[in-house]
Amino acid sequence: MVWSLQTPSALTDSQFVQWSKLLEERTGIQLSAQQKTLLQSQVAMRMRELGCSDYNQYYQQVTDGLSGLMEWSILVDRLTVKETSFFRHRPSLEYVRRFIQNRINNRELQGSFDIWSVGCASGEEPYSLAMVANDCFELAALAPYYGVTAMDISNAALGQARTGVYATRKLEQLHPDEVARYFRRTDNGNFQVVEKLRDRVCFSHGNVTRIGSMPPVNMDVIFCQNLLVYFRRWLRRDILNAFAERLKPGGVLIIGLGESVDWEHPSLKRVVGTEVQAYIRDQRQE
Template sequence: MTQAGSWSLQRTPEMEEALFKQWQAMLEDRIGLSLPVHRKVFLQTNLYARMREIGCASYREYLDKVRFGKAGMIEWLTLVDRLTVQETRFYRDPDAMGMVRRYVLDRPKALLETHPLAVWSVGCSSGEEAYSLAMVLNECVKELGIVNYFGVTGTDISKPALKKARQGRYPPGKLVTLDDELKEKYFTAHKKESLYQIRQEIKKRVCFARVNILELDLAPLGGMDIIYCQNVLIYFRKSRRKEILTQLAKKLEPGGLLVLGLGEIVDFNLPGLERIKNDKVLAFKRKL
């Protein structure tokens, strides 16, 4: 029997508590990822799957492997991609997208005609959110009958996810929340491959970059009109969430909009930001 065969017959081994704490500490220190005890099985499953692929015998051996050297850093990046992948789709949160739409339509028309909108999708994964925002902005601009050279920047830590985002090709399941009119307007169907390609009209408005959310102070982004950061903060400890939000707030233009996921932050008070009253969307506006 081959080694791969012998691996396939084994159950996922249990990780010692002390070793789990070491993995917890490294993940939080390097990328801010918080893994409480109830997510231990999640960690074990993902580590073990990767260990099987590369023939690593134990959690301890794999920990040492990703800790040191150039090869270790390459393997670390592969692991991070496994642990941070998000399931997403177009217009995942219609209420939040609706708030973005209202925010744009309520802005002074004269300002929109002279000021290109800058939008940031934080933790954009494979690009569905960033392209959705571009579609919303494009609809707003056409509704207002103006020209606005808006741009959307999507950032994520996962290189494979960003590669998919730049390609802009998606299976039908990612488009289930879109009506037929939007599908036809913004996508080209490739029936043989069962894929939908985002049209150039929207694709050219969106760019993608790799950014570690713990290093936002180093990100060359600022003066953003809209920052959209949903389903990202849930992976971080409460104290770390506030640090991230403080950095994001600094990147907003006066009057800019910050959209978060419901329940991702509570009792958050930051000078210069005011909560927008809405039962379905957690959002803040930077004071003028």
């Protein structure tokens, strides 16, 4: 292999096709032709770190066996959009709050209350879900018998999420009482999510396009926002069908507004309203 300190040149159209195909096969993310510069800059940046100036050689390295998989796990972090924030879409989180409160009021809680945050990025979404659940359990003076499983394809994002440490500006969308109750200031001026919430959130690496090979789970809430939007329609549909299979009877699936316009499922009913895009699974046990 020829490694050098030269800056990689521009990606040719056929190299762009090759790289974007690899990205789509492995993550589901579909790039448009306009995103060529973005892909090129991220791949080239990683190649510069490795002292490699040839896209084809780097492609071989990334697709070569076990060592290729290790390199891919670094590259994929550079190629995915990880924009997120606490309470990014507050109406969806408030919907989860009402959903849990109804369960508590109707004495319908059975066993633990399980939430799945799919494409959790650096953790703001699953911690927001944990805050909402914790509020409900505390208000009802119940032991916090809930858990949030948070999954992402980026190991770097998961590493950051597990620390639960955020810069002050990341807390802007939170109400002051949420900050007061759920964060503590660190010695260097950042904020850390309090232990009682961190203990309820379990971060794990996973690829939503390989959901079929994951152990079956039964969730009360599946929350997946700002991820399906990167996928082709048929893939969104397949993933939504797989989510439907992983909901407990009466459970709810919440996606981002408009992330799927025409999907329906025989066991799920769309929640009426325009503020959230949610689907409730019927109560029948299958």
